[in-house]
Amino acid sequence: MANHAHESHHEPHVLPLPVYYGVFGALLVLTGLTYAVSFAGLPPSLSFGVAMLVACCKATLVGGVFMHLIWDEKLNIIVLAVSVLAMLLFFSVTMMDELSRGLILPEEGTLYRQHELSTLNEIANPPAAEHGGGHESGKAEHKAVAGAAEGSGSAHAAVAAPAAGSGEGSAAAHAAGSGSGQH
Amino acid sequence: MSSATHAHDDANGQAHHKFHQHHFLTMAQQASSAKFGMWLFLGQEVLFFSGLFMAYFVFRALYPDTWLHSAEHLNKTMGGINTVVLLYSSLTMALAVRSAQLSDKKGLVINLIQTIVCAFIFLVVKYFEYSAKFEHGLLPGAAYHGHEFIPGRPELFFTVYFTMTGLHGIHVVAGIGVLFWILKRAIRGDFDSTYYIPVENVGLYWHLVDLVWIFLFPLLYLVR
Structure with a gap:
């Protein structure tokens, strides 16, 4: 049968x-x-x-x-392989962006990175004490980035104001230097 | 095991198995469908954890010094013990599936109990690690108030640490739940060489929990 x-x-x-x-x-x-x-x-x-x-x-x-993947149906290996490939794609494209920011247009890159790090600082330490700087931001892309990074609209004009002057800004610049130095 | 197989045959002339669901043609088809579904879920789990690993890599690239120094505040030995515990539980889980394949009920139950005990040991070690971090103020985000100096942004490291190990720990707790379910069914005598796909699928899940830890351990504890 x-x-x-x-x-x-x-x-x-x-x-x-x-x-x-x-x-x-x-x-x-x-x-x-x-x-x-x-x-x-x-x-x-x-x-x-x-x-x-x-x-x-x-x-x-x-x-x-x-x-038991070695002896399993090939379909199951394909499922795993596809998700691992998707993960690697996700990692590599994100890291290409992350690691090359300081390389393109060094000056703007530095400014961008300072801004980005100060945004991260804001996330880590919510603005309790100082809201340094006014609403000086002629650069639209900075605002856009701040909005994208934190998800909400207002209150980021202050973040977007380049933190270069303050002590935090220079610390951020230092971290950026060591960050790109490793790679 | 004769209790699992009824004497009468179905329309296809096959003996009807107690756990054979009517919408599957054969037990083999039922098992491979269930396994494929499990693999789709595991693929989703890989993608789910990849978001957290991505956060780890981005912050590590931004703050390499922070990562080097923060990792020194984790207990490598405790992490190592937990790695061995999870690897051993993966072995006993694989042996549990093997016992089910051989219709060895006693071996299945013993291996499942060993797996569950290992899962609890893992959580106990994790509890001691977490309480040591709480004591030293090494907490995520705004709650961070570590006394020793760590350059950069240590609160980001500990945010990543607690999020990743916490979600992994939740997976371990869920694993304990499904392992108890399988243990109950194993004691009841549900599984034998003709039907063991629930054991196999729980095993696949448990191995994935182990796989995630295989990457978490060197990334979090062994940065230097």
């Missing part, structure tokens, strides 16, 4: 026990490796690369064996 062949085709695919213990052992070794590397005093960017590489190896082991 056709059904019989169909049923026998779907017997559970059982892996031998040593496969599970082997994968678990490998995961422990890789965890120990990242833990040790974090104490090795490598430069942050290299240490970050090693940590991510090891994490990807661990994820492959868990996904491939524990989640």
